[in-house]
Amino acid sequence: xxxxxxxxxxxxxxxxxxxxxEDGYGYDVVRRLRAAGLEEVGEASVYGTxxxxxxxxxxxxxxxxxxxGPHRKYYGINAQGRAMLEAQRKDWxxxxxxxxxxxxxxxxxx
Amino acid sequence: MTTAVLLxxxxxxxxxxRSHLADLSPEQVDDLTDGLEADLAEALEDPTGAVATGExxxxxVGAVQGSGALIDLTRRFGPAADYAAELRAAAALVPAPTAxxxxxxxxxxxVGLGERTAARARAVASRPGVAxxxxxxxxxxxxWWLVRGWVWFVFVIWLLRGFLGFTMSQGLLPTTxxxxxxxxxxxxxxxxxxxxxxxxxxxxHWAATGGNVLAVVLALPLxxxxxxLVSDRIDVSPRVxxxxxxxxxxxxxxxxxxxxxxxxxxxxxxxxDGGPLTGVQVFDDRGREVRTIGDDxxxxxxxxxxxxxxxxxxxxxxxxxxxxxxxxLLGAPAGEWExxxxxxxxxxxxTASTPPVPFAKAPSVxxxxxxxxxxxxxxxxTTVLSGGEVGAP
Numbered sequence: 386x387x388x389x390x391x392x393x394x395x396x397x398x399x400x401x402x403x404x405x406x407e408d409g410y411g412y413d414v415v416r417r418l419r420a421a422g423l424e425e426v427g428e429a430s431v432y433g434t435x436x437x438x439x440x441x442x443x444x445x446x447x448x449x450x451x452x453x454g455p456h457r458k459y460y461g462i463n464a465q466g467r468a469m470l471e472a473q474r475k476d477w478x479x480x481x482x483x484x485x486x487x488x489x490x491x492x493x494x495x
Numbered sequence: 496m497t498t499a500v501l502l503x504x505x506x507x508x509x510x511x512x513r514s515h516l517a518d519l520s521p522e523q524v525d526d527l528t529d530g531l532e533a534d535l536a537e538a539l540e541d542p543t544g545a546v547a548t549g550e551x552x553x554x555x556v557g558a559v560q561g562s563g564a565l566i567d568l569t570r571r572f573g574p575a576a577d578y579a580a581e582l583r584a585a586a587a588l589v590p591a592p593t594a595x596x597x598x599x600x601x602x603x604x605x606v607g608l609g610e611r612t613a614a615r616a617r618a619v620a621s622r623p624g625v626a627x628x629x630x631x632x633x634x635x636x637x638x639w640w641l642v643r644g645w646v647w648f649v650f651v652i653w654l655l656r657g658f659l660g661f662t663m664s665q666g667l668l669p670t671t672x673x674x675x676x677x678x679x680x681x682x683x684x685x686x687x688x689x690x691x692x693x694x695x696x697x698x699x700h701w702a703a704t705g706g707n708v709l710a711v712v713l714a715l716p717l718x719x720x721x722x723x724l725v726s727d728r729i730d731v732s733p734r735v736x737x738x739x740x741x742x743x744x745x746x747x748x749x750x751x752x753x754x755x756x757x758x759x760x761x762x763x764x765x766x767x768d769g770g771p772l773t774g775v776q777v778f779d780d781r782g783r784e785v786r787t788i789g790d791d792x793x794x795x796x797x798x799x800x801x802x803x804x805x806x807x808x809x810x811x812x813x814x815x816x817x818x819x820x821x822x823x824l825l826g827a828p829a830g831e832w833e834x835x836x837x838x839x840x841x842x843x844x845x846t847a848s849t850p851p852v853p854f855a856k857a858p859s860v861x862x863x864x865x866x867x868x869x870x871x872x873x874x875x876x877t878t879v880l881s882g883g884e885v886g887a888p
Contacts, residue, residue: 410530
């Protein structure tokens with residue numbers, strides 16, 4: 386199965402979940418997503434998602450200057466983001482439960 | 496590979512990505528790629544980074560090609576065009592409309608400017624010191640609400656000044672119950688607005704903004720003016736002030752004899768028949784000598800109708816004491832006096848004489864009154880006339 390297609394649908398909630406635990410900058414979020422098992426997540430996709438969530442008001446953003454190189458843009462979740470995450474978490478559980486039930490039924494049938 | 500060289504490559508790649516986003520507005524590109532260099536650099540230096548969507552961690556590139564090799568970032572991140580496309584798709588950004596009117600372009604660039612400024616402000620605000628300062632300032636917001644309420648109060652008073660006839664001092668600080676009520680009202684509105692407790696429909700938005708701007712502009716000058724008033728009222732520091740208080744001062748008692756506000760040098764006494772008398776001793780009701788010549792016995796006196804001023808001499812009593820109440824005083828013109836000694840003396844050959852009398856004979860008085868007035872004092876009625884004016888002593 387092409388997991389990149391699956392990822393596209395759940396990248397928002399995944400990014401929100403990561404940022405909810407701790408504020409993070411672009412590649413930091415990528416690394417934590419990959420560490421969580423989403424190995425195939427695209428960096429540019431994560432960056433774009435972060436920008437979109439920020440633009441929609443779900444994330445706050447702040448810039449931290451770096452002594453050695455370019456500045457890092459950090460993202461943190463806000464109240465709206467938490468509400469969005471909660472709603473999507475609920476959706477995901479329902480979806481996953483349904484899918485799991487469906488797939489296990491098929492498995493049992495098989 | 497040094498960080499500097501790495502950053503050069505990263506910058507070049509990021510620039511390439513941006514060039515593929517050129518159809519977006521500059522603000523969108525900024526928003527989308529802000530911090531991209533840092534992310535790219537970190538991704539390159541992360542040897543544990545998983546290879547995904549064709550990306551090759553630089554650690555592995557180095558291992559393959561040997562250290563120091565010129566790296567081709569497209570081998571790690573893919574073609575810049577694809578990277579840009581993925582970025583754009585994930586951000587769900589649509590290309591900016593190309594055929595925009597001039598006004599819209601201006602509006603968008605103004606909005607962009609505002610967004611960029613806000614972004615920079617956010618960046619600055621994220622620094623620890625600035626954040627602390629911002630927190631402190633935020634805590635002072637209620638003070639501003641109160642100040643704003645007061646400025647509104649002053650403004651309303653100013654608007655109503657023709658109707659109410661307020662003076663400036665009344666306009667700055669409430670002095671009446673009505674003014675206090677108005678101040679309470681404006682302050683309440685300001686505070687409630689600050690607390691977000693007021694419903695603010697869009698129509699009111701601009702009014703509210705105007706009110707804020709007005710308050711910002713007027714706050715300082717009004718505060719200075721009000722402080723002037725307040726400090727005038729409550730000033731406790733010692734301060735010299737000159738207050739004109741009418742004082743009715745009693746003129747110090749003057750020696751001598753005054754007639755109608757004019758000091759006289761001599762008295763001329765006439766009897767009941769109007770004939771002039773000489774050597775008359777004059778006393779007042781308490782038995783004191785009536786002296787025309789005061790502290791300075793040698794002052795010169797201007798006599799009416801006489802060009803040269805006169806100086807007078809006292810009479811002598813039996814004991815040789817000077818008697819200044821014997822009228823008319825005798826004297827001589829100033830030119831006949833020797834000035835050299837401790838006190839002037841008459842020149843040799845000069846004699847003291849009676850100064851010119853006002854008239855040789857006074858009108859006679861009728862018997863009854865004349866008799867009453869001089870009973871027991873020699874039997875002759877007298878008329879006293881003054882003569883001479885005070886001259887420059």
